[in-house]
Amino acid sequence: MTNEALKLKKKSSRKRRENKRRATSALLVLPIYLFTIAFVVGPLIYMIILSFMTRAEVWGVERIFTLDNYKNIFSEVYFGTFKQSLKLAFISTLAVIVLGYPYGYYMARTSPSWQRRLMSMQMIPFWVNSLIRLYGWIIIFRANGLLDKLLMAIGLTKEPLKLLYTYPTVVVGMVYVLLPFMIYSVYGSAEKLDWSLVEASRDLGASPVKAFITVTFPLTLPGLLTGIVLTFIPSMGLFFIADILGGNKVVLVGNLIQEQLMKVHNWPFAAALSVVLMILTSVLIYIYRRVARVEKLMGDGANENKDKDKEKEMGRGV
Amino acid sequence: MNVMATSNEEKTPKRKRSRKSTFPTFYLSLLTILTYVPIAVVVVYSFNESKISSVWDGFSLRWYKELFQDPAMFRALFISILLGVSSCLIAAVIATLAAIGFPKAKLPGSKLIEYLSSAPIIIPEIVLGMVFLVYFSLLKLPFGMTTLIIAHTSFCIPYIYMEVKARLIGLDESYYEAARDLGASSIRAFFDITLPLIMPAVISGMFLSFAMSFDDVIISVFVTGVNTDTLPIKVYTQLKTSTTPKINALCTLMLTVTVFCYVMSYVFSRIGKRNIKTQKEREHEEAIRKA
Numbered sequence: 001m002t003n004e005a006l007k008l009k010k011k012s013s014r015k016r017r018e019n020k021r022r023a024t025s026a027l028l029v030l031p032i033y034l035f036t037i038a039f040v041v042g043p044l045i046y047m048i049i050l051s052f053m054t055r056a057e058v059w060g061v062e063r064i065f066t067l068d069n070y071k072n073i074f075s076e077v078y079f080g081t082f083k084q085s086l087k088l089a090f091i092s093t094l095a096v097i098v099l100g101y102p103y104g105y106y107m108a109r110t111s112p113s114w115q116r117r118l119m120s121m122q123m124i125p126f127w128v129n130s131l132i133r134l135y136g137w138i139i140i141f142r143a144n145g146l147l148d149k150l151l152m153a154i155g156l157t158k159e160p161l162k163l164l165y166t167y168p169t170v171v172v173g174m175v176y177v178l179l180p181f182m183i184y185s186v187y188g189s190a191e192k193l194d195w196s197l198v199e200a201s202r203d204l205g206a207s208p209v210k211a212f213i214t215v216t217f218p219l220t221l222p223g224l225l226t227g228i229v230l231t232f233i234p235s236m237g238l239f240f241i242a243d244i245l246g247g248n249k250v251v252l253v254g255n256l257i258q259e260q261l262m263k264v265h266n267w268p269f270a271a272a273l274s275v276v277l278m279i280l281t282s283v284l285i286y287i288y289r290r291v292a293r294v295e296k297l298m299g300d301g302a303n304e305n306k307d308k309d310k311e312k313e314m315g316r317g318v
Numbered sequence: 319m320n321v322m323a324t325s326n327e328e329k330t331p332k333r334k335r336s337r338k339s340t341f342p343t344f345y346l347s348l349l350t351i352l353t354y355v356p357i358a359v360v361v362v363y364s365f366n367e368s369k370i371s372s373v374w375d376g377f378s379l380r381w382y383k384e385l386f387q388d389p390a391m392f393r394a395l396f397i398s399i400l401l402g403v404s405s406c407l408i409a410a411v412i413a414t415l416a417a418i419g420f421p422k423a424k425l426p427g428s429k430l431i432e433y434l435s436s437a438p439i440i441i442p443e444i445v446l447g448m449v450f451l452v453y454f455s456l457l458k459l460p461f462g463m464t465t466l467i468i469a470h471t472s473f474c475i476p477y478i479y480m481e482v483k484a485r486l487i488g489l490d491e492s493y494y495e496a497a498r499d500l501g502a503s504s505i506r507a508f509f510d511i512t513l514p515l516i517m518p519a520v521i522s523g524m525f526l527s528f529a530m531s532f533d534d535v536i537i538s539v540f541v542t543g544v545n546t547d548t549l550p551i552k553v554y555t556q557l558k559t560s561t562t563p564k565i566n567a568l569c570t571l572m573l574t575v576t577v578f579c580y581v582m583s584y585v586f587s588r589i590g591k592r593n594i595k596t597q598k599e600r601e602h603e604e605a606i607r608k609a
Contacts, residue, residue, distance in 0.1 A: 014495075020504070021422055021504065022422055022423060022424065024419075024504065025418070025419040025420075025421075025422035025423035026419070026423045026425055027419070028415040028416065028418055028419025028423065029415070029416050029419035029420055029423045029425065029428065029431075031411070031412045031415055031416070032412050032413070032415070032416035032431065032435055032475070032479075033425075033431055035412055035435075035471070035472075035475070036431050036434050036435040037431075039453075039468055039471075039472050040434050040435065040437055040438060040472060041434060042453060043449040043450060043452075043453035044437075044449060046449070046452065046453050046456060047445075047448070047449045047452065047453075050452055099349065102342075102345060103345065103346065103349055106342035106345060106346055107346065109342065110342075110346070118346065118350065120584070121350055121353075122350070122353065123580065124577060124580060125353050125354060125357055127529055127533075127576050127577070127579070127580045128357060128533075128573050128576050128577070129532075129533040129535075129550055129553070129569075129572055129573075129576065130533070130535075131535060131550060131553050131554055131557065131569075132357065132360055132553070132569040132572060132573055133356050133357060133360075134356070134557075135356070135360055135553075135557060135561070135565065135566075135569060136355065136356020136357055136358075136359045136360045137356050138557070138561070139356075139359050139360065139363060140355070140356065140359060146359065176353075176356070179353075233442050234442055234443070236442075237442040237443060237444030237445070237536070238444075238536075239444065239536070240535055240536065240554060243558060244554075244557050244558065253444075254444045257444055257445075257448055258444070258539075261448055261451060261452075261540070262540075267452050270448055270452075271448070271452065274444070274445040274448050274449065277442055277444070277445050278441065278442075278445055281440070281441070281442060285440070
């Protein structure tokens with residue numbers, strides 16, 4: 001057999017193998033198809049359908065179409081909660097940006113070994129159950145707790161401040177739990193930033209502030225937006241933070257959903273609330289994707305996968 | 319990138335540099351320390367003799383003893399571990415097969431399914447928990463271990479899938495092709511070549527998803543049954559009512575498990591990345607030599 005023929009034979013056998021492989025591959029993805037359709041797509045579709053159904057008199061759901069659940073959200077009582085929750089989400093996200101952006105930015109400017117060290121140092125608490133971390137704040141903030149003791153010892157205050165079960169404490173808890181998401185997102189963007197661009201703008205006479213606003217900030221914007229996506233919506237749903245640190249004073253959409261499900265048993269209403277949260281999430285993700293696409297067009301496609309992995313790595317954990 | 323940054327810094331006058339770098343260092347240290355304060359407080363007070371957590375009465379292991387004498391706690395621990403292990407094993411099988419199959423299988427909607435399968439870590443947890451609760455009651459599944467495992471598997475899959483997918487992208491296809499050319503069956507080539515190469519990523523992803531499952535409160539609260547309270551649910555209910563240092567002891571133990579999982583996940587992902595990394599470094603070195 002000539003070399004040529006051998007090559008040809010090898011090629012055709014590869015092709016045949018390729019087809020066979022495609023068939024086996026179909027088998028390989030079968031489990032994830034089944035699981036995703038049965039336990040991700042199914043539930044989500046049911047949630048949407050349920051949000052248009054009527055609550056039964058005593059228990060359960062009746063299959064009568066209605067828009068009342070959505071109207072209900074805008075009724076005075078619930079809309080108040082929604083607004084309060086949005087406001088808290090807004091404040092928390094703002095605080096997370098103010099604290100987390102500089103951290104991610106400075107972290108990316110340290111030496112690679114310090115970047116790794118800081119990353120693990122942030123990672124470990126992030127992995128620790130948020131309940132445990134919140135419990136630490138309870139010990140610190142409770143009346144006659146650590147903070148009160150400390151402040152009274154210094155002489156700043158004379159009596160316990162009774163900080164636990166107040167609004168600011170809930171904000172502290174939220175910020176504390178959500179901060180790592182912002183730090184990773186901003187760091188992810190700042191780390192792959194081409195600092196020579198910043199230097200170039202400085203060399204061309206831009207002031208540090210101007211260089212930051214015109215070069216650094218736009219290039220780290222996708223990271224910032226990822227951070228916002230990962231903090232804003234969850235901060236409306238983290239009902240246990242409001243529960244543990246806020247007593248009954250702070251009510252989030254999350255608390256409302258939980259209450260409607262477990263206590264009031266108005267499932268269609270809980271479903272409608274969830275649909276609204278999902279829509280808000282999608283809007284934020286859409287904005288993020290638009291901005292990320294602009295960045296990709298600027299020639300950063302190679303880093304896209306890396307970015308996605310990072311983003312997903314921190315996808316959860318709260 | 320970083321090489322550039324440091325070399326640029328060297329150019330600037332020393333005085334300016336030191337003034338510039340004090341604030342970032344200060345800020346990074348302050349925030350890092352603050353992150354650890356609540357955790358340290360919980361751990362330290364778990365060794366406190368006193369029942370009131372703001373009074374320090376001396377070192378004691380009393381709360382650990384009480385914890386270990388509490389059968390309800392052991393049950394919760396058992397349930398948490400059983401749940402974590404079963405959901406991350408099921409997820410590992412589904413996710414690994416999918417990560418290998420997806421690039422080759424040109425099935426209708428495979429991109430969409432791939433995207434949707436990662437939805438459970440994008441959807442807010444409260445929504446996911448709510449959705450599972452109503453859906454499971456629609457299917458008339460009895461709430462308990464089954465529902466917990468399904469719910470946890472759903473968010474374990476994306477973590478393992480991503481790890482394995484990233485590893486497969488960095489993998490040289492020619493090893494597998496070589497094995498096939500030398501006459502190995504596709505199954506043999508998979509078990510001899512592909513699987514050992516991606517195993518570190520699978521294990522790393524499993525530790526990661528186990529830790530996530532071991533920590534989950536929100537989703538578990540919605541799908542748990544009467545007798546299947548996990549450890550985090552126990553902690554949550556206790557924090558809402560009364561707190562004794564027993565919780566500190568419990569939290570400290572959970573913390574140890576989590577940190578262990580983190581370290582293991584890290585170690586295995588390092589093992590997996592080592593080869594790719596050295597290759598990258600080689601390229602980098604070459605680029606420097608050329609320049």
